Amino acid sequence: MSLARPVIALSGTWTLDPLAPVVGYWFDLLHVDADVRLAPYAQVFQQLLDPDSTLRRNHAGANVVCLRWEDLLPHGNAPGADNTPALLAARIDELHAAIIALPHHVPCLVVVGPGDAANRVFNEATRALSARLAGIPEVHVQDGADAMAGYRVGRVQDAASDRFGHVPYTGDALVALGTAIARWYAARVRPPIKLFAVDADHTLWSGVVGEQGVDGLRVDPGHLALQRALAAQAGAGALLGLLSKNEEADLRAVFTQRHDLALGWQDFIAHRVDWNPKPDHLRDIAAALGIGLDSVVFLDDNPLECAQMRAASPSTLTVRVPEDPQRLEAFVEHLWLFDRHAVTAEDRDRAAMYRDNAARADVLRGTTSLQAFLDGLELVVDIDPPRPGDLPRLSQLTRRTNQFNASLLRLQEGELAATGAHAFHRGVRARDRFGDYGLVGQLRASPQGGCLLVDLFMLSCRALGRGIEHRMLAAAGAHAQALGLAEVAVRFTAGERNTPVRRFLETVFATAADGDACVFRMPAAQAAAVAFDASATDNGDIDDGAPAAAAPPVPAANAARDGGAVYEHIAHHLATAADIGRAIAARSQPRPALATGFIAPAPGLEHAIAAIWREVLRIDAAGAQDPFRELGGKSIHLVQVHRLLLERLGVDVDITTLFQHPTVASLAAHLSTRSAPAGVDAAQQRGRRMREAHARAALLAAARKHRLGNGEPA
Numbered sequence: 183m184s185l186a187r188p189v190i191a192l193s194g195t196w197t198l199d200p201l202a203p204v205v206g207y208w209f210d211l212l213h214v215d216a217d218v219r220l221a222p223y224a225q226v227f228q229q230l231l232d233p234d235s236t237l238r239r240n241h242a243g244a245n246v247v248c249l250r251w252e253d254l255l256p257h258g259n260a261p262g263a264d265n266t267p268a269l270l271a272a273r274i275d276e277l278h279a280a281i282i283a284l285p286h287h288v289p290c291l292v293v294v295g296p297g298d299a300a301n302r303v304f305n306e307a308t309r310a311l312s313a314r315l316a317g318i319p320e321v322h323v324q325d326g327a328d329a330m331a332g333y334r335v336g337r338v339q340d341a342a343s344d345r346f347g348h349v350p351y352t353g354d355a356l357v358a359l360g361t362a363i364a365r366w367y368a369a370r371v372r373p374p375i376k377l378f379a380v381d382a383d384h385t386l387w388s389g390v391v392g393e394q395g396v397d398g399l400r401v402d403p404g405h406l407a408l409q410r411a412l413a414a415q416a417g418a419g420a421l422l423g424l425l426s427k428n429e430e431a432d433l434r435a436v437f438t439q440r441h442d443l444a445l446g447w448q449d450f451i452a453h454r455v456d457w458n459p460k461p462d463h464l465r466d467i468a469a470a471l472g473i474g475l476d477s478v479v480f481l482d483d484n485p486l487e488c489a490q491m492r493a494a495s496p497s498t499l500t501v502r503v504p505e506d507p508q509r510l511e512a513f514v515e516h517l518w519l520f521d522r523h524a525v526t527a528e529d530r531d532r533a534a535m536y537r538d539n540a541a542r543a544d545v546l547r548g549t550t551s552l553q554a555f556l557d558g559l560e561l562v563v564d565i566d567p568p569r570p571g572d573l574p575r576l577s578q579l580t581r582r583t584n585q586f587n588a589s590l591l592r593l594q595e596g597e598l599a600a601t602g603a604h605a606f607h608r609g610v611r612a613r614d615r616f617g618d619y620g621l622v623g624q625l626r627a628s629p630q631g632g633c634l635l636v637d638l639f640m641l642s643c644r645a646l647g648r649g650i651e652h653r654m655l656a657a658a659g660a661h662a663q664a665l666g667l668a669e670v671a672v673r674f675t676a677g678e679r680n681t682p683v684r685r686f687l688e689t690v691f692a693t694a695a696d697g698d699a700c701v702f703r704m705p706a707a708q709a710a711a712v713a714f715d716a717s718a719t720d721n722g723d724i725d726d727g728a729p730a731a732a733a734p735p736v737p738a739a740n741a742a743r744d745g746g747a748v749y750e751h752i753a754h755h756l757a758t759a760a761d762i763g764r765a766i767a768a769r770s771q772p773r774p775a776l777a778t779g780f781i782a783p784a785p786g787l788e789h790a791i792a793a794i795w796r797e798v799l800r801i802d803a804a805g806a807q808d809p810f811r812e813l814g815g816k817s818i819h820l821v822q823v824h825r826l827l828l829e830r831l832g833v834d835v836d837i838t839t840l841f842q843h844p845t846v847a848s849l850a851a852h853l854s855t856r857s858a859p860a861g862v863d864a865a866q867q868r869g870r871r872m873r874e875a876h877a878r879a880a881l882l883a884a885a886r887k888h889r890l891g892n893g894e895p896a
Contacts, residue, residue, distance in 0.1 A: 204360025286596030402511025649714025659709025
């Protein structure tokens with residue numbers, strides 16, 4: 183198992199430095215374990231193709247490539263020129279080839295733009311690149327324009343920052359792009375949500391059915407947005423539960439008689455409609471479905487109900503829905519718990535599978551022995567090489583399977599695709615007379631000396647207790663014999679929840695695990711003969727989809743942090759780039775202790791400049807005589823200072839001046855006395871422009887050196 187800390191590697195055709203603190207803010211807020219690392223400036227193709235590049239050496243985390251079509255055109259080529267479509271088509275071919283050549287040890291996000299929304303050629307190029315990259319495992323494309331719309335960015339382009347530091351976007355646009363990147367990655371690493379449990383009155387509609395009646399309820403656009411989001415989650419594999427303090431007949435009538443709803447009674451796999459405490463009902467539903475409460479989201483408008491759920495079930499992600507229906511659409515759009523990065527066929531069929539399990543449970547209760555139950559299932563198991571299109575599900579199994587996962591390896595699609603030809607890799611499918619389980623497990627092994635070493639041995643919990651795991655081990659034994667190997671070994675790593683696979687291995691191998699990491703071994707012939715003995719197991723041992731005991735509690739370290747409250751705060755208060763920008767600015771660090779001491783800026787211009795320095799450097803104070811660099815200022819920060827001076831003070835000061843006046847007091851003094859003499863001649867103007875050009879070149883050179891890794895840290 184890799185112990186490397188995940189890295190989000192950012193590479194782009196423009197200066198990406200301002201994105202790093204935005205992504206870092208979100209990772210801190212969500213407790214995402216990852217570092218942000220900047221690749222060398224404007225070297226996208228080198229990063230995609232160089233074997234020693236930051237992107238190619240990234241084996242844990244994700245790669246992000248930020249493109250602007252303007253940057254991929256030859257210098258001086260006008261975006262509207264006649265040859266632009268042909269030039270962009272060639273660039274798309276090059277990007278496609280380079281991205282295909284990239285070993286996808288980690289997922290790759292390609293962010294295009296945002297560009298000029300009115301530029302038809304650029305818009306068509308974005309669609310063309312998206313189409314070319316569609317279907318490549320672990321490669322995802324986002325149009326930057328979507329982030330601008332989603333986070334309500336008014337002004338996107340910033341010509342001044344582009345001119346001085348090749349940062350082509352405004353502060354709000356950069357915040358939106360950084361947020362989109364963090365949100366995409368957070369959806370990938372967050373444990374899957376298996377159940378959305380939702381209230382009815384004032385949540386799915388306005389009004390109380392017991393008071394207003396069915397016809398008196400109001401369904402606003404926000405309520406429809408929430409219902410559609412829940413329906414989409416059901417279509418993507420999550421289960422829906424309905425928890426309401428109501429009379430069940432009244433609630434059924436709403437779903438039967440109202441034709442303006444996006445959800446029906448049948449969309450909910452479980453209903454608890456009475457006057458009993460909702461936390462008790464949620465525990466019952468989770469136990470019946472065999473899922474942990476930490477994989478459940480509870481949505482309710484009532485603050486009291488939310489408080490009770492948080493107190494009684496702290497591991498559940500409890501989120502309060504806004505009471506004002508006018509705020510509901512934005513809330514739904516920015517509830518990150520609705521984000522899903524991939525949907526497999528098994529996901530889409532999950533609700534049907536749980537209903538099939540309920541039917542199996544009914545049969546089990548009517549049988550006298552486990553063997554009779556298994557005979558009645560008419561179980562068919564296929565253990566075959568992975569089929570085309572199986573990689574997303576196999577990768578998902580490594581991330582979602584916890585109870586019966588021997589090595590706890592979490593692998594991306596690219597890592598599974600890279601499985602060598604010498605390896606024995608099998609997908610496990612099962613079906614019975616009640617339905618198709620789908621792809622429920624996998625087995626991977628490779629020869630190690632005289633042994634077949636199994637490093638992937640996992641099975642979905644809904645397929646346990648039917649002898650499938652025994653057939654998997656027997657398949658490994660048969661393969662070892664075919665290769666002339668003497669032994670089969672299974673690698674085991676202990677985790678918080680994989681006690682079931684540990685018990686299985688200890689029983690079959692007749693030996694106890696030696697510590698939290700070990701290898702179970704047995705002769706290949708003995709492994710090939712492993713078979714399930716149903717007579718040694720009573721009915722209570724089978725996983726029929728309705729275990730009697732609730733899932734184990736979440737560790738105290740996780741339970742202490744209310745993840746639901748964090749996502750609730752985001753959906754309620756961080757829905758625009760401006761809001762996010764203010765939140766980032768508020769998380770300032772203490773001013774460094776300087777030998778000069780602190781001298782407060784004077785009112786007026788000094789105070790305004792100090793405020794800009796504080797925001798750019800993210801510190802709580804900036805003194806009048808504090809040198810910019812000693813406060814942590816770097817070359818790229820000067821570009822941001824320039825932008826804010828122009829936006830807030832109307833001062834378009836050249837970069838040379840910012841270098842020459844490194845304190846608040848000196849810069850303020852210069853700006854307060856600056857005036858252009860009436861007779862400035864053309865030669866003087868050319869001289870000023872040359873000095874500015876040299877300063878700009880120095881700025882970019884310093885930024886480039888810093889990104890190469892030996893200069894300033896990101």
